[in-house]
Amino acid sequence: MSGLASGLMFSAPWALLLLPLPLLVWWLAPPHRERIAAIRVPFFQRISERLGLIRGSGSVVRKRRYWQWIIGTLVWLLLVTALARPELEGDAVTLQKPARDLILAVDISGSMDQQDFLSPAGERTQRLAGVKSVLAQFLGGREGERVALIVFGSKAFVQAPLTTDLDTVQELLQLTEVGMAGPHTALGDAIGLAIRQFETSDIQQRLLILLSDGSDTASRMSPINAAAIAAQQRVKILTVGVGDPHGESDNRLDIDTMTAIATRTGGEFFFANDQQALARVYQQIDALAPKKVDSETFRPRQSLAYFPLALALTLAMLSVALHMLERADWRREAAS
Incomplete structure (x- = not known):
């Protein structure tokens, strides 16, 4: 030139x-x-x-x-x-394109309706409401990344496909209610559905954040086998537990399974029992897996x-x- x-x-x-x-x-x-x-x-x-x-x-x-x-x-x-x-x-115009796909899989089974999640003010709130509040802040820092939202209970559903329109993901997250996907917990199905979403992407870096408060009670595929398939597909899973590890059998947080899922894919398990702890978890996740965006400048x-x-x-x-x-x-x- x-x-x-x-x-x-x-x-x-x-x-x-x-x-x-x-x-x-x-x-x-x-x-x-x-x-x-x-x-x-x-x-x-x-x-x-x-x-x-x-x-x-x-x-x-x-x-x-x-x-x-x-x-x-x-x-x-x-x-x-x-x-x-x-x-x-x-x-000069700078364009940002995602270098990684991120999927949030959120448990909305019946146990997420329990009022035992502590707010920063020390008040007890619904588990899902507290999770929504912290997730909204987390999504606000993902500008430029492609994000999808999966909700699961007895079945797993794609609430929002992979997109850079984070405002829409935020709105769909706020519209989610406990029990919309059934009362039980299907961890393995949620992982399997996330893998299918990643198959439509040609981006190599793939991250799944799996949030649940219970143990797997409704999956057609065991969570460990689903995690093994995710590892083969180069999907990294970070698991977050927000339930009670000492609760009843169906509503008890299965820390061993959540840890095994994360370990099998090279990820980590985090536990949070209130909003402040959950916020710290997402700060750790940001440090562990910072936002990935490629920039391209042209005139x-x-x-x-x-x-x-x-x-x-x-x-x-x-x-x-x-x-x-x-x-x-x-x-x-x-x-x-």
């Missing part, structure tokens, strides 16, 4: 080397000369004077007028300029080649029109 002025660039500046080409042709390739048969005319001098012709040494080269030289030169300059592809360069360019082309065409048409007018004048004079 080369530029003549601020913002004006030539994409093919080598084309400017063609500017002296007409001079080289005029110098190296003079008019063609050949001998041809002719008839002697006794009054040739009078015909030549009448037609305004100048005799040469056996050949006739039409003389061009000054305006023809000027228009021809301008047309050639404009054509070469267009061939050099002038472009107007704009200000938009607008082609200006049509300007010299249009002007060259206009001049060429003007030249043809003037030439036709001269020939018409010459014919009228010859007729008279």
